[in-house]
Amino acid sequence: MKTKHKLAGISRREAMRRGLLGAAGLWLARGLDFPAFAAAGPPPARAKAVIQIWLWGGACHLDTFDPKPEAGNDYCGPFKTPIETNVPGIKICELLPLLAKQADKYSLIRSMTHGNNAHETASYMVQTGRPAGGRDVFPCIGAVVSLFKGYDAGYRGLIPPYIVLTEPQGRFSEAGFLGSRYKPFATGGDPAKTPFAVEGVVAPGISEQRQKDRRDLLQKLNTLEHALPGNAQLAASDQAEQQAYDLILGDAGKVFDLSQEKDELRTQYGKNTFGQSCLAARRLVEKGVPYVTINYNGWDTHKQHFQEMRRKLPELDKGLATLLQDLSDRKLLDSTIIWCCGEFGRTPKVQWEEPWNGGRGHWGKVFSALVAGGGFKGGHVVGASDAKGEEVKERPVYPVDLIGSMYELLGIDGDAKLPNPGGLDLRVLPTVADGVKSGGLLKEIM
Amino acid sequence: MKKTAISALVLTAVLTGTVAVRAQTGLYESPAKLAPESEIDQLVFNRLKQLDIQPANLCSDAVFVRRAYLDVIGTQPAARDASSFILDRDPNKRAKLIDQLLARDEFADYWAMKWSDLLRVKAEFPIDLWPNAAQAYHHWIRTAIEENQPYDQFVRDLLTASGSNFEVGQANFYRAMQNRDPKGIAQTVALTFMGARADKWPTNQLAGMAAFFSQVGIKTTAEWKEEIVFFNPASTNAQATATFPDGTTVKLSTDRDPREVFAGWLIDPKNPWFARNIVNRAWFWLLGRGIIQEPDDIRPDNPPSNPELLAYLEKELVASHYDLKHLYRLILNSQTYQLSSVPRSNQPAAAANFASYPLRQLDAEVLADALCEITGTTEKYSSSIPEPFTFIPEKERSIALPDGSITSSFLEMFGRPPRDTGLESERNNRPTANQRLHLLNSSHIQRKIEQSEKFKYLLKTRDNPRDVVAGLYLAILSRFPTENELQIAVGHFPTDGADNRAAALDVAWALINSAEFLYRH
Numbered sequence: 001m002k003t004k005h006k007l008a009g010i011s012r013r014e015a016m017r018r019g020l021l022g023a024a025g026l027w028l029a030r031g032l033d034f035p036a037f038a039a040a041g042p043p044p045a046r047a048k049a050v051i052q053i054w055l056w057g058g059a060c061h062l063d064t065f066d067p068k069p070e071a072g073n074d075y076c077g078p079f080k081t082p083i084e085t086n087v088p089g090i091k092i093c094e095l096l097p098l099l100a101k102q103a104d105k106y107s108l109i110r111s112m113t114h115g116n117n118a119h120e121t122a123s124y125m126v127q128t129g130r131p132a133g134g135r136d137v138f139p140c141i142g143a144v145v146s147l148f149k150g151y152d153a154g155y156r157g158l159i160p161p162y163i164v165l166t167e168p169q170g171r172f173s174e175a176g177f178l179g180s181r182y183k184p185f186a187t188g189g190d191p192a193k194t195p196f197a198v199e200g201v202v203a204p205g206i207s208e209q210r211q212k213d214r215r216d217l218l219q220k221l222n223t224l225e226h227a228l229p230g231n232a233q234l235a236a237s238d239q240a241e242q243q244a245y246d247l248i249l250g251d252a253g254k255v256f257d258l259s260q261e262k263d264e265l266r267t268q269y270g271k272n273t274f275g276q277s278c279l280a281a282r283r284l285v286e287k288g289v290p291y292v293t294i295n296y297n298g299w300d301t302h303k304q305h306f307q308e309m310r311r312k313l314p315e316l317d318k319g320l321a322t323l324l325q326d327l328s329d330r331k332l333l334d335s336t337i338i339w340c341c342g343e344f345g346r347t348p349k350v351q352w353e354e355p356w357n358g359g360r361g362h363w364g365k366v367f368s369a370l371v372a373g374g375g376f377k378g379g380h381v382v383g384a385s386d387a388k389g390e391e392v393k394e395r396p397v398y399p400v401d402l403i404g405s406m407y408e409l410l411g412i413d414g415d416a417k418l419p420n421p422g423g424l425d426l427r428v429l430p431t432v433a434d435g436v437k438s439g440g441l442l443k444e445i446m
Numbered sequence: 447m448k449k450t451a452i453s454a455l456v457l458t459a460v461l462t463g464t465v466a467v468r469a470q471t472g473l474y475e476s477p478a479k480l481a482p483e484s485e486i487d488q489l490v491f492n493r494l495k496q497l498d499i500q501p502a503n504l505c506s507d508a509v510f511v512r513r514a515y516l517d518v519i520g521t522q523p524a525a526r527d528a529s530s531f532i533l534d535r536d537p538n539k540r541a542k543l544i545d546q547l548l549a550r551d552e553f554a555d556y557w558a559m560k561w562s563d564l565l566r567v568k569a570e571f572p573i574d575l576w577p578n579a580a581q582a583y584h585h586w587i588r589t590a591i592e593e594n595q596p597y598d599q600f601v602r603d604l605l606t607a608s609g610s611n612f613e614v615g616q617a618n619f620y621r622a623m624q625n626r627d628p629k630g631i632a633q634t635v636a637l638t639f640m641g642a643r644a645d646k647w648p649t650n651q652l653a654g655m656a657a658f659f660s661q662v663g664i665k666t667t668a669e670w671k672e673e674i675v676f677f678n679p680a681s682t683n684a685q686a687t688a689t690f691p692d693g694t695t696v697k698l699s700t701d702r703d704p705r706e707v708f709a710g711w712l713i714d715p716k717n718p719w720f721a722r723n724i725v726n727r728a729w730f731w732l733l734g735r736g737i738i739q740e741p742d743d744i745r746p747d748n749p750p751s752n753p754e755l756l757a758y759l760e761k762e763l764v765a766s767h768y769d770l771k772h773l774y775r776l777i778l779n780s781q782t783y784q785l786s787s788v789p790r791s792n793q794p795a796a797a798a799n800f801a802s803y804p805l806r807q808l809d810a811e812v813l814a815d816a817l818c819e820i821t822g823t824t825e826k827y828s829s830s831i832p833e834p835f836t837f838i839p840e841k842e843r844s845i846a847l848p849d850g851s852i853t854s855s856f857l858e859m860f861g862r863p864p865r866d867t868g869l870e871s872e873r874n875n876r877p878t879a880n881q882r883l884h885l886l887n888s889s890h891i892q893r894k895i896e897q898s899e900k901f902k903y904l905l906k907t908r909d910n911p912r913d914v915v916a917g918l919y920l921a922i923l924s925r926f927p928t929e930n931e932l933q934i935a936v937g938h939f940p941t942d943g944a945d946n947r948a949a950a951l952d953v954a955w956a957l958i959n960s961a962e963f964l965y966r967h
Binding site: 120121124132133134135136137160168170171173177179180181183185186188197199200201203205206210211213214217218220221222223224225227228230231233234236237240241243244245247248421422423424 | 474570624625643645787805806851858859860861864866872876877879880881883886888889890934935938952953955956957959960961964965
């Protein structure tokens with residue numbers, strides 16, 4: 001336990017202050033709470049898949065899962081009447097009535113924190129559990145799951161193991177030093193349109209016959225390949241091509257054909273890009289895809305914040321609530337983690353002045369996350385923010401705590417090595433020596 | 447437009463069948479006998495003989511013209527340039543082409559791109575140069591390459607740079623690293639200019655070298671994101687002595703920047719590290735594999751596959767006063783470089799001893815440019831910091847993008863390096879299923895083919911399917927089709943001439959998806 005040794009010079013009180021100790025006692029960001037790993041290998045997996053709902057831009061905690069009506073108009077704006085959920089004592093924003101009926105299925109973390117207010121560095125921190133600015137660019141959780149649950153781990157699906165609906169986040173290297181092989185497959189297209197033109201899989205305007213004719217033509221005209229039988233590079237490329245054609249011409253690609261679902265259900269999800277992305281995510285998880293990110297943008301509301309929330313929150317409400325219910329109905333919720341948050345929260349005190357006219361800025365000091373399924377208990381609230389939603393009041397949850405908890409539920413060993421070009425000893429989870437702050441795994445809801 | 451048009455001479459030749467290549471060997475291999483004359487060839491072929499490895503034949507002119515363009519200027523030859531080279535009867539045409547290519551503007555673009563990978567020219571996380579600094583840094587690198595600045599001076603300028611990141615481009619060398627403490631700087635310097643992974647060195651060796659960088663200061667100014675690199679003898683890190691990687695210890699004085707002392711040692715012609723690193727990299731860049739492999743992992747227990755060859759190249763570089771173009775010219779003119787990619791030996795040691803030219807998937811940027819050039823389309827790039835967004839002119843080539851943060855999902859899918867570490871292996875040219883899916887069937891590629899003005903023009907001006915096919919072959923594969931290929935491709939056209947367009951686009955699609963287009967060969 002080298003990490004324990006590093007902590008030896010610090011008093012317990014000091015360690016507590018620095019956020020190094022968690023509720024369960026001494027928690028080394030890596031190793032702590034994973035004491036069995038060293039001897040017994042990875043923990044048993046409870047979750048098979050993850051659906052990440054990424055609120056790109058940073059959703060306001062006060063206007064979603066951590067309402068503060070007592071803080072007054074300058075903080076809560078027009079949203080003054082949070083609603084009761086089906087779990088006594090838990091209230092959420094009034095614009096989320098459907099999610100209010102599903103609160104027994106999810107838990108809310110109201111004390112997420114990292115203190116960073118820049119999109120790209122905060123995105124990195126929340127999705128890797130690492131501090132930004134280190135020497136190495138670590139992969140995000142999706143790429144790590146792709147590494148440990150994807151093709152290298154016996155995944156045989158034709159659908160790539162790590163999918164993003166529909167566009168990548170941009171200014172964010174999902175795979176980090178793992179490289180392009182672990183990048184997500186971005187579907188492109190729009191699931192709310194028919195057909196959902198998944199980039200590379202569904203090409204509107206090219207008939208199946210023409211696809212087959214073209215493939216024949218390519219094989220006949222591939223002269224260099226014929227001149228180089230047994231070339232290892234070309235063999236790898238051929239295998240990739242075979243896989244691609246199985247998707248283009250075979251049945252596997254039908255997973256993206258949302259018209260196979262009942263119209264009633266499609267309507268429940270919401271006939272918009274986010275709602276239908278939730279439906280597509282369920283279908284993908286059903287087919288065994290281990291990691292799906294719904295990159296849901298439009299949350300960076302510096303101006304016109306409340307108008308924008310009135311448009312977006314009902315969309316989020318429908319899509320996410322239906323997803324929870326649908327997964328639960330299909331007995332998939334127990335094996336599927338859902339996590340929903342953005343890179344940070346938003347400035348609790350409304351910026352009424354020009355040029356914002358009722359906007360909210362970036363706020364990394366405290367924000368909220370929703371987690372459900374895959375071994376996370378429903379119906380709980382973890383941690384709390386202060387009366388105005390400006391600071392963590394109790395039980396700070398740092399990104400590494402959330403990421404580490406998901407790894408544990410997925411049976412991914414936090415101490416496992418990550419391959420990297422420099423051949424350095426880099427592990428799935430950071431240690432205290434990496435300068436990471438931790439409040440402990442989310443044991444209270446696992 | 448004019449680039450796609452086939453010259454009258456070529457067209458006549460195609461029509462009369464004199465140019466359509468008949469035998470496959472003639473397609474990729476030259477009938478000329480191997481006659482090793484240059485020193486490089488003697489060293490390589492002697493080694494192959496010792497190992498009883500049969501080298502490949504020389505490559506054909508059609509292969510050479512495409513290869514030379516792609517390797518030297520990261521650009522595929524226009525149809526017209528390929529055909530006139532192939533039909534040129536001048537026995538010295540290969541040497542002449544090499545000289546022409548080394549003088550082209552795209553040479554500076556392409557090699558500035560490669561150096562920007564190694565020197566990590568990137569505005570955003572984790573390198574965080576900021577756009578105007580990335581531009582200044584790239585501009586300095588490109589200018590040095592364009593002017594063929596001697597390599598020792600290029601390195602000296604980078605190592606001893608001081609000043610504002612916005613004004614003194616090369617000063618960004620010290621900012622373009624994630625770890626800016628003296629050890630981190632020493633590791634980066636060792637990697638970049640010695641091809642060595644200093645994290646594997648004994649700790650005192652690294653600490654000794656780090657001391658040379660213990661007085662590098664960086665201070666901010668009133669200008670947003672401006673930083674000044676300066677010699678700071680008052681640094682809290684400052685050390686009194688420093689030790690070169692060869693074990694020699696020197697005293698540091700407060701009136702001389704220790705970086706200058708280090709640079710003086712590094713670029714000394716007697717320093718074995720310095721020339722070795724760069725000649726080995728140059729060989730790796732042109733031949734796909736280092737004489738020491740990996741090219742940036744030079745250490746005593748990773749010996750060169752051909753020590754005499756390496757020593758010869760080092761000697762040549764030093765004697766030419768570190769003229770990198772001289773080095774490229776030597777390598778490009780060798781028969782070793784001009785071997786075919788069709789191997790004649792399956793011995794495991796063949797690849798490490800350069801018995802044939804290895805297949806390599808095109809660099810992401812080169813592929814993007816080639817697709818644009820063939821179809822006459824463009825790509826959109828923009829920088830999202832600082833707001834408002836900066837849009838790159840659509841005519842600008844992908845190889846000329848200055849900043850690693852200006853990118854696209856296409857470039858990343860095809861293995862463009864993130865410019866985080868400066869390791870050569872960051873560039874990943876291995877094929878993946880996602881890449882195949884994209885090229886075979888994405889709307890991006892379909893659109894380029896469907897909307898291609900160049901293909902439209904070709905169809906409008908050549909009503910005979912044979913001419914259309916020949917035009918497509920020259921534009922996409924830089925060569926004439928064989929008679930067999932012509933028959934297959936023309937056979938894909940409807941007999942009643944009803945929809946030549948769909949058939950022609952299918953042929954274009956097939957050639958774009960063929961190994962011959964996607965790989966340097």
